[in-house]
Amino acid sequence: MPRYTGTKRAILDATLELAATKGITGTTMDEVAERAGVAKGSLYYNFSSKDRLFEELLQEGVGALADTLLEARAGLHGRAALEALIGALLDGIASNTALAKLMASEIFRTDRTWQRTLFALRHEALAVFAEAIAEARPGSRDNGTCGLMASSVFGAVLMSGLEWLVFDPERHRDEVSAAILDSFSGGLLGD
């Protein structure tokens, strides 16, 4: 995954900030150029189209998230691996809230030109959770069930994380983390 610098970096950063609040379709190339401090012509020199610009943005962002999750799980097993993944995802959302908002709003859209790219990356990130779940309870669950449970955990962290950061930023990170862990530790439906 290539890391960009210079003009491309400035354009991608401006694009992400704008898209997080206005959405992708609602973000114009004129606004991106202005925020990035370049002319519109430079946008099209560095990225062949608006679609390609957003495809590269999502590729970089979601790819980095998948890498973060892989690192967080490394060397850990069972319950410890899952707790580390939940914490790492929550921290990832906190440190790149713009990307998280963008992911939440784009992840279930099926009309984009970059649909297949985003689908593969999303699958990659979810697979880290699914594998950790499968390993935690070997033999007792099929792959599909582990995938669903991975979605369940991912959705829980994404939603409560954004709830915190967007609507209730005063709250402390550890409160959010504790509420999520409590939910999945049987605090809601357990015994």
Added chain:
Amino acid sequence: MPRYTGTKRAILDATLELAATKGITGTTMDEVAERAGVAKGSLYYNFSSKDRLFEELLQEGVGALADTLLEARAGLHGRAALEALIGALLDGIASNTALAKLMASEIFRTDRTWQRTLFALRHEALAVFAEAIAEARPGSRDNGTCGLMASSVFGAVLMSGLEWLVFDPERHRDEVSAAILDSFSGGLLGD
């Protein structure tokens, strides 16, 4: 019992179907008119603007969801109330997937003219979960924590429900339900 009938109903239905795949900003009034089988002028006779059209659409949809959740919880307590809520939300997502996709993509946006309307309705739906959670374990958790856990459950059901309906529709509803309930019953982090 639909609040609207006739032309307004046709327009709202067409709007929802289009917006579920193309997003709100990506849906044009010309497309809505064509799909609804009316002329564009009729759109503006029945709804004063594009923003108002979508505000009424979300108001109707999310309001109906909140009512469904209230009914599902009625008369139930503790674990049974939470399980009923999870099942009702999953069924609501399945029977109105277009609305669920729209909610997922709009719920964390803060630049819309109808922001306050959607925020209030979202809060209403989440409050049903939060109250059920608070009641299930009285005294042990503050309101904020119950709200976070409500987001957690809501996000888990929304994400795994859409994962099922959008990317893996062959799967049976009860498998999805079982995976969610298992996750929150301690199947992931419990003992």
Added chain:
DNA sequence: GTCTATACACCGATAGAC
């Protein structure tokens, strides 16, 4: 590589006939 200027299609909204 980055700029300015512009082509040209599209979209939200309105006016007025029926």
Added chain:
DNA sequence: GTCTATCGGTGTATAGAC
């Protein structure tokens, strides 16, 4: 209440100077 026709504004993308 619904239609057709149209206006003004805006958006993506390109051409060509520097």
